[in-house]
Amino acid sequence: MHGLSLFPLVALLLGAAAALPAEDDLAAKSHRAKELMASGRYADAVPVYRELVKAVPNNPGLLANLGMALHLSGQDRDAVAPLEAALRLDPQSLPAALFLGASNLRLGRAAAAVAPLQKVVRLQPENAQARSLLAEALVSLERYTAAEPHLRRLAESAPTNPAAWFNLGKAYEELASRTFADLLQHDPESPYALALAADARRGRGQRSAAFRLYRQAIERGPSLRGLHAAVAGIYRAAGHADWAAVEEEKERRLPAPDCAREALACVFAAGKYRGVLTTAGASTDPARVYWRVRAYNELAAQSLGRLAALPPSVHSHEWAAEIARNERRYAEAAEEWRRALALAPGDPRLMTELAVTLRMNQDLAGAQAVLQDLLRAYPDAPQANYLMGDVLLAQDHAEQAIPYLEKALRGAPGQLQAEAALGRAYALAGRSAEALAHLERALPADEDGSLRLQLARAYQAAGQADKAQAALADYEAFRKAAAAESESTEAAITPPDGVVR
CATH class of the missing domain: 1.25.40.10 (Tetratricopeptide repeat domain)
Structure with a gap:
């Protein structure tokens, strides 16, 4: 803000x-x-x-x-x-x-x-x-609930101010995310949690994972509206219009909500999203939390829709860039960050976001050029130093990467990504003994097992054979568990019950 x-x-x-x-x-x-x-x-x-x-x-x-x-x-x-x-x-x-x-x-x-x-x-x-x-x-x-009425009043009193709508929309997104996280922590297997998790996966383009979660939600909450329609949407996107028609018919057969018993569903259907929040209150009941999350998401969409209706601005380009990046359209996202920077030249946050997006798009030379400009103006910025080290490391320039990564950790100790990158850089530069502590600290951030494998190799190079063997066994166990989870998560999109392929 x-x-x-x-x-x-x-x-x-x-x-x-x-x-x-x-x-x-x-x-x-x-x-x-x-x-x-x-x-x-x-x-x-x-x-x-x-x-x-x-x-x-x-x-x-x-x-x-x-x-x-x-x-x-x-x-x-x-x-x-x-x-x-x-x-x-x-x-x-x-x-x-x-x-x-x-x-x-x-x-x-x-x-x-x-x-x-x-x-x-x-x-x-x-x-x-x-x-x-x-x-x-x-x-x-991070007191978003307390901030929301002030952000809303600012937006309502200055409806042509793009920053006001952007900030309000982002606050609603954060409230939705945190409310959903609470539901996952307290009741992860409820149909409400599964449905919201499916929505999130679908929004990120992970159709197979979303399909599996929607199916689980339907099993646990067959009367929950919108699930069959969501599955139908996945079928249509996958080219199965006939399967989609079956799910759409199932959705139509669901009875209308009984507003005496399902007040929140009726208030939501009427588009009274703030009324949903008022009625749901702070209850931890999964159904009430579910409707609160959906209401926050709709309020976010409304706010960002108001932003989109205004003339182009830094904030509208930032919003478009975030959407494109979340959908893995990195080239489009980078172009939106550039448009934002054209309206706010030299903004360090926007430059950092552009560099991150270029790195994600494997445009290492482009990311490096942006980071060089950024570091000339802000030589001690921890994130920019980490990103420069990461980009150099991705180009096999380990020795050049080390000073940037060391500076990043001096400026912001405890960054797991920077710890991992510095450990890798030391290892690739033949400084295995120095790599060990950083790789060990970074293990909680290991998503694909590569850090565990790097640690095993560093132990071996440092002459610690027993630890190398244990780390290698840990890597193998991690890899097998990840493969099993991936296979389960990315289950095939199968036809509706009773329909033959």
Whole structure:
């Protein structure tokens, strides 16, 4: 999320400062400081306000103005103390509360930013800047339920702002994901969990896995609507229109929901998705959780649909890029990231996403070029350093990859992907003893057994034959289990019951 600029508020908030004693020198300094602030020369205003604060101690207006000047000139660490002092002297000081929240947020102290920003929003409900910053703080704390009403109000009050709809849609997606994760943890074999898991697999293009999960959901919940229709969709995509017709007929035969007993299904069918959330509440009943997830997904789709209806923007291209990447259309995704960057040149997050997408598309040279530009501007960025090391490693340049991967782990210790890549790089560079610790730490991220095999080889090269043998046995067991799971997951798409191929 990106908070709105506070610059337009400066002149208004400066006018709220406490009055000074009528001394010519102080009045002149106060006038000079206001002129500097109004002209955007915030750093030049700081020493003037320091002199005024020294001359007139415990003046909450001057302390707030000093904090504002410090924040707006990028000196957030120094801004916090005068802003906190201003609030102690005048708890109702909205400028102090607003800029204290903004400074804490910029310093990465989201938890400390929430209370002062909540105060501003409570006293000034129409203050979009404060509400945007509060929503940003809550999202960074992963408090999506608390952030949602603020994001929704921002979108409704600025319906042509693409960022507002994008942020709201992403919050709904996160709420759906987390609610679904809770259902999987508490009741993974319920028809509701299986149906949602099938929806997720189908959305990622994994039709065989989705088919298997839909079949299991139908066995456990034969009256759950929409499952036969989903299976019919898979059949049609696979070229079996006759099989699809059978499933569509089964869907038609299901009775309409009894709204006295299935209120959530009826509210959902009426398109009242916020009503679903209100009715379902925080219940852990699988059926209620199921409808909450579906409601969040529909609200996300509505929000992102509003985004799509607006003129092209950074956010609309980002959304399109994420969809294409999730569907493994990497070339299209990369083009969307480039379009976003054309509207926001040099944005490090967008550059990182472009590099990731190019890497996924095996365009190693393209990814390397983007990362070189990114690292020139942000040489210590942990993710960019990891990605550069990974790209070099994929081109068999292990020695060149090592410094980038080492820097990535210094900047963000514990990254399992970086640990794995550095372990591989050391091993390929003939530094097996150094590789061992990194490969061992990275094992929880081993998805295909390759890390286990690399670890066995590193043990062997380091002269630890017993550990090499144990690691190799672990690799074989892992590979067999993964193969069995894959075979089960990717079961063939079979015809409906009673239909012969």
